[in-house]
Amino acid sequence: xxxxxxxxxxxxxxAPEEGGRGMSMLNxxxxxxxxxxxxxxxxxxxxxxxxxxxxxxxxxxxxxxxGEKPPGxxxxxxxxxxxxxxxxxxxxxxxxxxxxxxxxLEMKHGFRSSFNLIPEGEYTVTREFRDFMTxxxxxxxxxxxxxxxxxxxxxxxxxxxxxxxxxHLRDWDAVGFRAGFMFHNLEWLKSLEIDYDASTFDTDPFxxxxxxxxxxxxxxxxxxxxxxGYVELPYTLPQDATLYLILxxxxxxxxxxxxxxxxxxxxxxxxxxxxxYLAFDGRKPEISEFDASLYEDLLCHVKEKYAGQYWxxxxxxxxxxxxxxxxFAPGPRTTLQ
Ligand SMILES: [Zn+2]
Numbered sequence: 001x002x003x004x005x006x007x008x009x010x011x012x013x014x015a016p017e018e019g020g021r022g023m024s025m026l027n028x029x030x031x032x033x034x035x036x037x038x039x040x041x042x043x044x045x046x047x048x049x050x051x052x053x054x055x056x057x058x059x060x061x062x063x064x065x066x067g068e069k070p071p072g073x074x075x076x077x078x079x080x081x082x083x084x085x086x087x088x089x090x091x092x093x094x095x096x097x098x099x100x101x102x103x104x105l106e107m108k109h110g111f112r113s114s115f116n117l118i119p120e121g122e123y124t125v126t127r128e129f130r131d132f133m134t135x136x137x138x139x140x141x142x143x144x145x146x147x148x149x150x151x152x153x154x155x156x157x158x159x160x161x162x163x164x165x166x167x168h169l170r171d172w173d174a175v176g177f178r179a180g181f182m183f184h185n186l187e188w189l190k191s192l193e194i195d196y197d198a199s200t201f202d203t204d205p206f207x208x209x210x211x212x213x214x215x216x217x218x219x220x221x222x223x224x225x226x227x228x229g230y231v232e233l234p235y236t237l238p239q240d241a242t243l244y245l246i247l248x249x250x251x252x253x254x255x256x257x258x259x260x261x262x263x264x265x266x267x268x269x270x271x272x273x274x275x276x277y278l279a280f281d282g283r284k285p286e287i288s289e290f291d292a293s294l295y296e297d298l299l300c301h302v303k304e305k306y307a308g309q310y311w312x313x314x315x316x317x318x319x320x321x322x323x324x325x326x327x328f329a330p331g332p333r334t335t336l337q
Contacts, residue, residue: 047246061257062258063202067267069217070215074325076266080310081263082266082269082306082309083267083269083318085233087235087271089178090276091118098275099129102273115140116176118143118180119164119168119172121146139315145164148180152179158191175194176194190230195323198232198234201234202234213234216262218233218318218330220325220330231318236258236267236269241277245289259298263310277289279291
């Protein structure tokens with residue numbers, strides 16, 4: 001899937017019965033004409049929209065209030081200063097083919113991460129692939145169902161999708177979920193048999209559903225029964241596509257500055273890097289790619305500046321740690337749905 005298509009396609013089909021947002025006339029026109037526009041024009045449109053948002057955005061990339069520790073916060077295991085959670089959403093076949101190189105890059109520096117895969121998307125997720133990842137110390141999660149923007153269309157279809165998603169979760173022995181386009185409804189997600197969801201963020205005005213969790217700490221979403229509850233893991237570094245493909249940043253200074261702020265606040269650094277967009281080995285990036293060295297340099301920044309001071313769990317380990325605090329685990333601090 002091309003990032004140039006990402007949010008507009010999704011918003012066009014995002015019309016939930018509850019909590020939906022209206023489309024502006026400009027957006028509606030964009031959707032109408034989009035199929036006739038070449039990729040470069042679609043990027044230009046997204047960049048214009050993003051630059052407009054950038055000028056009016058407050059609280060991005062840092063929302064100061066999100067750094068407040070939850071009441072009774074006990075800190076991270078072994079007295080670590082902050083946590084670092086690395087995640088990847090695999091959008092298409094190209095991304096799938098780059099996963100191993102990305103995993104090897106992380107292993108080289110001593111890190112582990114999770115790979116979220118689309119169960120009914122354009123590529124096939126084989127048992128061999130999943131086994132390779134888990135046996136190498138990585139985690140497999142479920143990314144949406146078909147990633148066509150239809151997941152949250154209405155409650156009935158969401159629950160039908162949830163049955164299929166739960167089946168894939170069991171089949172893959174996975175416990176984590178992230179929706180396509182970061183759409184989120186924390187109430188509806190209780191239909192999923194998950195330990196954690198990772199579809200929210202502390203602050204991100206560039207997302208099609210831009211209401212943030214307003215915290216840099218994981219929190220528990222409680223259900224009517226213990227089985228219904230799960231841990232929410234908001235991402236806290238700006239998305240790679242936003243920084244490099246849309247805003248066309250040439251360095252990773254925003255990632256590093258926010259990481260330093262998150263470390264100072266003792267929060268969770270959670271980043272989502274798409275293998276689909278990575279240009280490895282110094283190859284000149286295409287329009288929908290960025291240089292993988294920007295990500296590698298971020299890992300080296302953490303490794304060198306904060307040696308011994310951070311905890312790098314898999315997301316499933318993070319959710320176990322937070323769930324284990326119950327009944328004292330932090331709950332949602334916002335009215336986020
Ligand atoms: Zn995705």
